[in-house]
Amino acid sequence: MAKCRDKIFGELTEMDIRDTGLSPSKAELFCKNLIRIVQSTQGSVNLWIKISQALLTPAHPFALHRLLYHTTYKNWNSELLGPPPAWTPALEDAKLTNIGRILVARGAELLASYKDPIASFNDFYQLSVEKPEVYWDIVLKELGLKFHERPSCILKSDETNFLGEPCPGGRWLPGAILNVAECCLQLDSEERGREIAVMWRNEGQDDSPISCLTMAELRERVCRVANALEGAGFRKGDAIAINMPMDVHAVIIYLAVILAGCAVVSIADSFAPSEIASRLKISKAEGIFTQDVILRGQRTHPLYNRVVEANGPRAIVLPARDDGIQVVLREGDMTWDKFLELTSTVDRPDDFNAVAMNIDDTSNILFSSGTTGDPKAIPWTHATPIKAAADAWAHHDIRHRDVVAWPTNLGWMMGPWLIYAALLNRASIALYNGAPLGYGFAKFVQDAKVTMLGLVPSIAKAWRNTQVVHGCDWFHLRCFSSSGEASNVDDYLWLMSQAKYKPIIEYCGGTEIGGGFVTGSMLQPQTLSAFSTPAMGCKIVILDDRGQPLPSDLPATGECALDPSIFGSSTRLLNASHYNVYYKGMPQVQGKILRRHGDEIERTVGGYYRAHGRVDDTMNLGGIKVSSVEIERVCNAAHEDVLETAAVGVPPAGGGPEQLLIVLVLKDSRKAISLEDLKKVFNAAIQAKLNPLFKVNAVGIAPSLPRTASNKVMRRMLRSQYGPVTCPKKSSL
Structure with a gap:
């Protein structure tokens, strides 16, 4: 071959x-x-x-x-033409996309030299950057948002945010009053009430009918939980954590917390007690929704007990099984059923008047690992979900009555993203209650008639290795999307082959952006494992080794920086200086200071982009960004013979998701020690104290770690010397 x-x-x-x-x-x-x-x-x-x-x-x-x-x-000739396309849009299909509809109707009005949706796509992107008031007026009308008070303008070039902190990107929709959860639940007709909002199936029930909630039913259940929150004493502005698998109950609770004027604290259900505790402390959470246990096939994993060990606030505990709670609750905690009984004195428990919120109020607190070892607490406002839904509208082409599936969790930004991407675009959320790696999930995608399937590349690799997708009819898919980690060309050619070559929209962004900064489009040719365009409204600047901008019209590789005016992006952090993290020390372009992102990015011939991982001391493991310092802190204490360690994310041979390499220095370099034993020790410690999804792929021993003059470990040098991972034995650093 x-x-x-x-x-x-x-x-x-x-x-x-x-x-x-x-x-x-x-x-x-x-x-x-x-x-x-x-x-x-x-x-x-x-x-x-x-x-x-x-x-x-x-x-x-x-x-x-x-x-x-x-x-x-x-x-x-890739050097002349760029990477070859694996999918190319047909003009008639492009005209039916969300952007295509707008351009067919208004292209000549909006663009000076309009030709057709494909030929004029780049001009429309430029409009989104240069005339944000025009672009975002279109998007807001398309999403049909319900404002209690409309904004005074689209973008106000303030130098400070509403807390008085520097805000180089300006303020979006100043003066707007709305509740983004209410926008998700609008019932403007009887027909809308009958449409499917959420559909799901439990693992192990692969031949059973798919369960569904209509929009009317979803709204009633959300309102009931919002009333119960008031009955439990929660008030506007309270932070309330959710630490549970992403099922229909999690979606209901998420929307209810925001509808009641509170802020969701997102905590992944895979986190160890220490990680739960740090997030609860930083966010000052007043309560937490959790589940007694997590079911994975025939196995159960503790969840409520982790919350107890984390010394969490009062908890509302849902049962994983139909036969009730499987744990003994602390004093002050309550079962889900008891919580819902708090609405018994409410005249209309299935109705609730949404709490009106300022556009800058916090709707969700998410966390992203920084290089200090502490998770950055990133508040999403009521504007951030609009960015998520807008990306889904523009780049994933999610339309009315589409079905959107993306195996994820509310602890990561793609969980909230899925809710807003679907509901604000009047599509359905498809949830599979179980692991997405087996035949059951593949069949669910078939039976639910999913039209947009999102995933991380590791899932595609697992499907390809096990062939569990074989025989499933994915005819209804219009596109895939991929985020969270670098993808592999061969794996993604295979993935496209399983759905009659529907495109894969690569999607790269960040929790602090609420969506993507570089992605793909259904109006452009899509190549494998690359991005075809900056996201609408986002301008990318590539910096050289001296931190200076490179020409925007030429191929280049360097650190990615962003124009600061990104709709919905963060303007503050709860536990750090937002300006210092994202702007301090950055260059200016056309009078505006650039926003730091931290990925190394390549712009190819032909205008495609490839991401090459972090340039700072974080890495991406299984779609989860984690600080090297966090891993090193655990590994340094995991074995008595270890003096210090360096955690490095390196690509495997052939490309794909980063793999974790631990380079260590022994206290006694003469002592013989098994690298395989060290690998097992590190794995056990990391999975117990950080995340059971993390895995050490290789271990290397060095006489010392390379350092800068200021004594910082030069992880980029280690990445260059060791990658790709091939299980190193010794190093001559």
Whole structure:
């Protein structure tokens, strides 16, 4: 097969096709159809469109898909043309997208040289950056937000936020009064009330009907919980944590907390007690919703007990099973049923008047690891969800009555993102209560008729290795989306092959942005493991090694910085100086100081982008950003013979998600010690004290760690010397 990948179509033989796994008779027929397409099609891009759409099917061996893809682009000049597209939009389909509809109706009015939605996409992106008042007026109307008081303008170039802190990006929608949860729950017609809001299925019940809540039912349940919150004594502005799997109850609770004028504190259900405790302390949470245990197949994992160990505030505890709570509660805590009984004295428990909130009020407190070892507490305002929904509208093309699935958790930004991306665009949320790695989830995607499926690359890799997707009909998918970590070209070609080559919208952003800064579009050709455009309203600046901006129209690689005027992005932190974290020491461009992001990014020929991981001391493990310092603190104390460690995220051979390498220095360099034993010790410590999803992939021993003159560990040097991960034995650093 390696030789076949170096051939052009005129050199391929029927035996090459048979070698991919086709029978002789099927290979003969396939070759005849392939020859017909090759002879009648001009150009590599058009040829791949024909082959992928008219010839290849998910039932064909992936080796055949891969052979034809690489053969099609054998003579493609990436240095001149950029990376080759794996999917190219058709004009008629592009006209039906959300942006396409706007451009068909108003393109000539909005753009000076409008041609069609595909040809004029870049001009529309430029409009979103240069004329934010025009772009965001369009988006706000499309989302149909309910304002109690409308904003005085779209963007006010204030130098400070409402707390008096520097705000280089200005203030968005100043004076606006609304409640973003209320916007999600609007019932403007009887038909809207009957539409599906949330659908779900439990693991192990793969042949059972899918459970559903209509919009009317969702609103009633959210209002009931909001009334119970008032009955329990919670008041406007209180912080209330959610530490539970993302099921329909989590969605209801999330919306109810915000509807009642409180702020959700997002805590992942995988966190150890110490991580839960730090987040509860920083946010000053007054209460917490949690579950007694977590069910994963036939296994149960403690959850409520972790909250107790974290010395959490009063808890409302939901049962994981239908037969009730499986734990003994602390004094002052209450069961879910007892909590809901607090509405018994309310005249209309299934109705609730949303608490009107200032656009700058906190709706959600999320956390992102910094380089100091402490999680940054990032408040989402009532504007941040609009950014999430706008990205979904513009880039993921989520439409009315679509079905959106993204296995995630409210502890990470993609959990809230999923709620707003779906409900503010009048689509349905699809939730699978179980692990997304098996056949059950793949069948759920089929049965729920999911139209947009989001994932982290590790999931795609697992599906490919186990072939659990085989036989599932994903015909309804219009696109995939991928976020959280770097993807692998081969894995994502395989993923596209499973859905008749629907595009993958790569999506990269941050908790502090509320969405993406670089992504893809259904109106542009999409290549594998790359981004095709900055996000609407976001301008990317690439900095050189001296921190100075590189030309914006040329290929470049360097640190990514952002124009500060990003709708919905953070303007404050609860436990750090926002200005120092994101702006201090950054250069100015056209009179505006740039916003620090911290990824190393590459702009290719052809205008695509690739992310190359962090330039600071954080890494991304399984879609979770974590500080090197956090990991090192645990590893330094994990073994008596360890003097110090350095935690480094490095790419595997062939690209893909970062893998964790621990480079250590021994107290006694002469002592023999098993690297495999150290790896087990580090894994056990990290999974117990940080996150059970983290995994050490390799361990190396060095006589000392490379340091700067100011004594900082040079992790970038370690990343360069060790990566890709191949289980190093010794280092000569």
